[in-house]
Amino acid sequence: MSAAHRSITLPSPLPLDGGGSLASVEIAYETYGELASDRANAILVCHALTGDQHLASAHPVTGKPGWWARMVGPGKPLDTDRFHVICANVIGSCMGSTGPASFGADGAPLAMRFPVITIRDMVRAHVALLDVLGIARLHAVVGGSMGGMQALSLAANWPARAARVLAIATTARHSAQNIAFHEVGRQAIMADPNWAGGDYYGGPAPDAGLAVARMAAHITYLSEDGLTDKFGRNLQDRDSKSFGFDADFQVESYLRHQGSGFTKRFDANSYLYITRAMDYFDLAEEHGGKLAEAFAGASARFCVVSFDSDWLYPTAESRHLVHALNAAGAPVSFVELSAPHGHDSFLLEAPALDRVVKGFLA
Amino acid sequence: MSAAHRSITLPSPLPLDGGGSLASVEIAYETYGELASDRANAILVCHALTGDQHLASAHPVTGKPGWWARMVGPGKPLDTDRFHVICANVIGSCMGSTGPASFGADGAPLAMRFPVITIRDMVRAHVALLDVLGIARLHAVVGGSMGGMQALSLAANWPARAARVLAIATTARHSAQNIAFHEVGRQAIMADPNWAGGDYYGGPAPDAGLAVARMAAHITYLSEDGLTDKFGRNLQDRDSKSFGFDADFQVESYLRHQGSGFTKRFDANSYLYITRAMDYFDLAEEHGGKLAEAFAGASARFCVVSFDSDWLYPTAESRHLVHALNAAGAPVSFVELSAPHGHDSFLLEAPALDRVVKGFLA
Numbered sequence: 001m002s003a004a005h006r007s008i009t010l011p012s013p014l015p016l017d018g019g020g021s022l023a024s025v026e027i028a029y030e031t032y033g034e035l036a037s038d039r040a041n042a043i044l045v046c047h048a049l050t051g052d053q054h055l056a057s058a059h060p061v062t063g064k065p066g067w068w069a070r071m072v073g074p075g076k077p078l079d080t081d082r083f084h085v086i087c088a089n090v091i092g093s094c095m096g097s098t099g100p101a102s103f104g105a106d107g108a109p110l111a112m113r114f115p116v117i118t119i120r121d122m123v124r125a126h127v128a129l130l131d132v133l134g135i136a137r138l139h140a141v142v143g144g145s146m147g148g149m150q151a152l153s154l155a156a157n158w159p160a161r162a163a164r165v166l167a168i169a170t171t172a173r174h175s176a177q178n179i180a181f182h183e184v185g186r187q188a189i190m191a192d193p194n195w196a197g198g199d200y201y202g203g204p205a206p207d208a209g210l211a212v213a214r215m216a217a218h219i220t221y222l223s224e225d226g227l228t229d230k231f232g233r234n235l236q237d238r239d240s241k242s243f244g245f246d247a248d249f250q251v252e253s254y255l256r257h258q259g260s261g262f263t264k265r266f267d268a269n270s271y272l273y274i275t276r277a278m279d280y281f282d283l284a285e286e287h288g289g290k291l292a293e294a295f296a297g298a299s300a301r302f303c304v305v306s307f308d309s310d311w312l313y314p315t316a317e318s319r320h321l322v323h324a325l326n327a328a329g330a331p332v333s334f335v336e337l338s339a340p341h342g343h344d345s346f347l348l349e350a351p352a353l354d355r356v357v358k359g360f361l362a
Numbered sequence: 363m364s365a366a367h368r369s370i371t372l373p374s375p376l377p378l379d380g381g382g383s384l385a386s387v388e389i390a391y392e393t394y395g396e397l398a399s400d401r402a403n404a405i406l407v408c409h410a411l412t413g414d415q416h417l418a419s420a421h422p423v424t425g426k427p428g429w430w431a432r433m434v435g436p437g438k439p440l441d442t443d444r445f446h447v448i449c450a451n452v453i454g455s456c457m458g459s460t461g462p463a464s465f466g467a468d469g470a471p472l473a474m475r476f477p478v479i480t481i482r483d484m485v486r487a488h489v490a491l492l493d494v495l496g497i498a499r500l501h502a503v504v505g506g507s508m509g510g511m512q513a514l515s516l517a518a519n520w521p522a523r524a525a526r527v528l529a530i531a532t533t534a535r536h537s538a539q540n541i542a543f544h545e546v547g548r549q550a551i552m553a554d555p556n557w558a559g560g561d562y563y564g565g566p567a568p569d570a571g572l573a574v575a576r577m578a579a580h581i582t583y584l585s586e587d588g589l590t591d592k593f594g595r596n597l598q599d600r601d602s603k604s605f606g607f608d609a610d611f612q613v614e615s616y617l618r619h620q621g622s623g624f625t626k627r628f629d630a631n632s633y634l635y636i637t638r639a640m641d642y643f644d645l646a647e648e649h650g651g652k653l654a655e656a657f658a659g660a661s662a663r664f665c666v667v668s669f670d671s672d673w674l675y676p677t678a679e680s681r682h683l684v685h686a687l688n689a690a691g692a693p694v695s696f697v698e699l700s701a702p703h704g705h706d707s708f709l710l711e712a713p714a715l716d717r718v719v720k721g722f723l724a
Contacts, residue, residue: 018605116605176589176613177581183614184577186607187621191570193555208553215546216578219539224673227538233644241642243380243478245548245634249641251538252545259549272607279611280603282595311586311673 001073001080003030003057003066007096010128014091017118027129028096029053029088032072033080035135042135043078043361044126044162045087046143046150049217049274050266052095055087061265067347070354077357083139088129090122090150092273097125100269101201111269112198119146119281123153127161140164140361144346145313146274149281152321155302156283156294165298166360168305168353169346171317172291172324173282178312181220182275185213189268198269210268211259218258223309223342227251284324291324298325302332303360305346305353312343333360363435363442365392365419365428369458372490376453379480389491390458391415391450394434395442397497404497405440405723406488406524407449408505408512411579411636412628414457417449423627429709432716439719445501450491452484452512454635459487462631463563473631474560481508481643485515489523502526502723506708507675508636511643514683517664518645518656527660528722530667530715531708533679534653534686535644540674543582544637547575551630560631572630573621580620585671585704589613646686653686660687664694665722667708667715674705695722 007028013021030053035042045055045068056072058065072078078085089097092114100114130138141162143151148170155165171178192209194200219227231251235241238248247253284291302325306318315336325332337352339345346353369390375383392415397404407417407430418434420427434440440447451459454476462476492500503524505513510532517527533540554571556562581589593613597603600610609615646653664687668680677698687694699714701707708715 018603112607116607173595175586176593176595176611177586179595179611180577180581180589180613180617183609183611183617184574184581187577187618188550188553188574190607191550191574192553212546212550212553212574215542215549219542219546224537224539227542231538233535233538233541233647241380245474245478245552245638247545249538249541249545251542255542255545256549276607285595 001032001056001069003032003055005030005057008129008132010125011132012128014121014125014128016115016121018116020115022091022098022115025091025098025125025128026096026102027088027091027125029086029129030055030057032056032085033083035084039135040137040139041082042084042086042133042138044130044138044141045078045085046126046141046147047087047090048145048147049278050262050271051147052093053087053089054095055085059265062261070349071357077354077361078142083361086133088126090274091125092117092122092270092277094267094270099267100198100273101267109201111201114269114273116276117273118277119149120153120157120286122277123150123157126150126154127158130161136161138162140166142166142357143170144168145170145343146278149278152283155298155300156287159297159299162300164303164360165300166303166305166357167321169307169310169313169343171313172321173284174279175317179279181216182279184216186272186275188212188216189272195268200268205263206268207260207263210263210266210271213271214262215255215259218255220312221342221344223311223340225309226341229340291321292327295325295328295330298328298330300330302330303356304332304334305356306336307339307343307345308336309340310343310345363394363418363431365394365417367392367419370491370494372487373494374490376483376487376490378477378483380478382477384453384460384477387453387460387487387490388458388464389450389453389487391448391491392417392419394418394447395445397446401497402499402501403444404446404448404500406492406500406503407440407447408488408503408509409449409452410507410509411640412624412633413509414455415449415451416457417447421627424623432711433719439716439723440504445723448495450488452636453487454479454484454632454639456629456632461629462560462635463629471563473563476631476635478638479635480639481511482515482519482648484639485512485519488512489516489520492523498523500524502528504528504719505532506530507532507705508640511640514645517660517662518649521659521661524662526665526722527662528665528667528719529683531669531672531675531705533675534656534683535646536641537679541641543578544641546578548634548637550574550578551634557630562630567625568630569622569625572625572628572633575633576624577617577621580617582674583704583706585673585702587671588703591702653683654689657687657690657692660690660692662692664692665718666694666696667718668698669701669705669707670698671702672705672707
C-alpha cells in the first residue's frame with residue numbers, strides 16, 4: 001500500500017547508554033494512515049534485526065512487499081482506516097537511519113567509529129522522533145523479535161508514552177545460546193578479510209562472511225519440523241547425490257540463497273552493531289536486577305505472544321516476562337500460538353496472530 | 363592408560379559408494395586389552411566427527427586425555443581386563459588414516475582430489491581392518507553420534523560381524539536441520555580465502571573459517587539449559603560491558619576458545635569430507651527406503667541410548683530407529699537418559715550411561 005517515506009534529523013544530540021551522545025541523528029521512517037487531530041491514534045511498529053521501515057511498502061532493493069504487508073492496511077489488524085502507523089529504521093541499521101555506514105564529520109563513513117548502542121538507545125531515538133511528530137502517547141507500540149524488545153524497553157523506560165504494548169516472539173533478555181549464535185555470525189564477518197576492520201566502504205564488502213552469518217542465524221529462525229516439512233532430505237535439481245560439494249540438498253541451496261540474497265540488502269557492520277545491542281539486552285539488569293522493577297511505573301496494557309515452535313525465544317521466555325508483569329501489577333494477556341514455522345511465524349501467515357493483534361488494538 | 367598405537371595399509375583397494383576405489387588405504391588405530399585366543403572378545407569403538415583413535419590415550423597434539431578415557435580401562439564399562447578394545451581413525455579424517463591431507467601418487471596432498479566418502483565407506487574400511495586382524499565377529503560395535511551411525515551401518519551392511527550393537531546419541535539419517543548446520547560450517551571454511559580450493563597444505567590454513575564452523579557446530583552439541591547454567595549472561599574478566607566487540611560475555615570467550623583450539627588439531631578439508639559423509643547418511647535410503655529393511659538380516663542384539671537434552675539428534679530419532687528394529691524383529695533395548703549437557707552428554711560424566719554400557723556388554 002502507499003506509504004509516506006520520510007526522514008528527519010533529530011533536533012538534539014542523542015544520549016547513549018555507553019556514554020556520550022550521537023549528533024545529527026537521521027531517522028528514516030514511513031507512515032500509513034492519517035494522524036488524528038488529537039494525535040492519539042498513532043501506533044509505532046518496531047522492526048527486527050534485519051528489518052526496516054518498509055513495513056508495508058516494497059523494499060527499495062529487493063522489490064519485495066513490506067515485511068508486514070499482510071498486517072497493515074484498511075481493515076487489517078493494523079487498520080490504516082483507524083490508525084496512524086509509524087515504522088522507523090533503528091539507529092545502527094543501514095536503511096536511512098544513522099548507522100556505521102553513515103558519514104562522519106570528516107566526510108568518511110563512520111564504520112567502527114560508530115558507537116556501540118543498546119536497544120534502549122534505539123528506543124530513545126524513536127521517542128525523539130515521536131517528540132518531533134508531537135505524539136505524546138501512542139495508542140500502541142508493537143513489535144516482534146527485536147521489535148518486541150524495543151516495545152518492552154519503551155514501556156519500561158518511557159512508561160507514559162504508550163497505552164498498549166504488544167510484544168511478539170520476544171524475550172526480556174538474550175540467553176547464553178542467543179549470544180552464542182550471534183557471536184558466530186560476528187566472527188564470520190570479522191574473519192572475512194574484506195571486512196578490513198570495518199573499513200570496507202568503497203571497496204569489496206565482506207559478503208562471504210555476512211552470508212555465513214545469515215545462514216547460521218536463519219536456521220534459528222525456523223523450526224526443525226518446519227525445515228523437515230519444507231525440505232526434508234530432498235535433492236536439488238538432481239536425481240542422485242553428486243558425491244561432491246555442490247548444494248545437493250534443497251536445504252543447502254535454500255540456505256546459500258538466503259545468505260547471498262541478504263548481502264545485497266544489508267550492511268555487515270550494521271549486523272555487528274545490532275546483534276551486539278540485542279546481546280546486551282537485559283531489561284532486568286537495567287532495573288536493579290529485578291524484571292518486575294522494570295515495569296513498576298507501567299501504565300500500559302500488555303499483550304505477550306509466543307509461538308510453540310519458536311526455539312530462538314521459546315515460550316518460557318515469554319512466561320518469564322509475563323510473571324514479571326503480573327508481579328508489577330500490570331494488566332497483561334498472554335497467548336502461546338501454535339504455528340509450524342518457528343520464530344519466523346510472526347512474519348508469516350498466522351491467522352491466529354492476526355486475530356490477537358486486531359483484538360488487542362481495538 | 364597404555365594403548366598400542368598401530369597403523370596398517372589395507373591389502374586391497376577399498377571400493378567406495380561413490381564409485382571407484384581408494385588404493386593403499388592407511389588405517390591408524392589403537393587397541394586396549396588383550397585379544398583372546400578365540401578372537402571373540404573384541405569391541406570396536408567408532409568415533410565421532412572430530413574424534414579420533416585416541417580413545418583412552420593422551421591426544422598427541424593437545425595432550426588431553428583420550429575422548430572416552432572415563433569409559434575404557436580395567437573394571438570400567440569397556441573393561442580391558444575382559445575385552446580387546448579397538449578404535450580406528452575413520453578414513454577422511456586427519457589423524458593417520460587416509461584422508462584429504464594424505465599424499466597422492468604424485469607426492470602432493472590429495473586435497474579435494476580425495477573422493478567424497480560415506481559412512482558406509484568408513485565402516486567398509488573398519489571391516490577390512492578387522493579382516494586383517496582376523497576378527498570374524500565382534501563382541502560389540504559401539505559408538506556415539508557419528509560413531510553410532512557407523513555402528514548402525516555395520517549392523518545393517520555386515521550383519522554377521524557384530525554380536526552386539528550399541529548406538530548412542532545418534533540417528534539413522536541426517537535431518538534437514540542437521541544438514542543445514544553442517545552446510546554453514548562448510549561455507550565458512552570455503553569462504554576463507556586461505557582455503558584456496560582445498561590446496562592450502564604447506565601454506566596458511568583456513569583457520570578462521572574452520573574456527574567459525576566449529577563454533578556453530580559446538581552450539582548444537584550443548585543444550586540451551588546447559589549453556590545457561592554454565593555461562594548465563596556472565597561477563598568475562600570484567601565488571602561491566604565494554605561497549606565494544608571484545609568477548610564481553612563468558613560464552614563468547616568460551617566459543618572463541620573452542621574455535622581456535624580446534625584448528626590446532628583438525629584439518630579443514632577433513633571437516634568438509636566428514637560432514638558431507640554424515641549429511642549423506644540415510645540408512646533407509648540405502649535399503650530401498652524402508653529403515654526396517656536395513657536390519658532385515660541382523661543377528662545382533664541392539665541397545666539404543668538417547669539423551670533428553672540432545673537437540674542435535676533428539677530422542678525422536680532414536681525412537682524412529684527403535685521402531686524399525688522392532689519391525690525387523692531385532693532384539694533391542696532403548697533408554698532415554700536424563701542429562702543436562704545436550705548431545706555432548708555421551709562424552710561427559712554420565713553415570714547412568716556407564717551402567718547401561720556395562721550391562722549391555724556383559
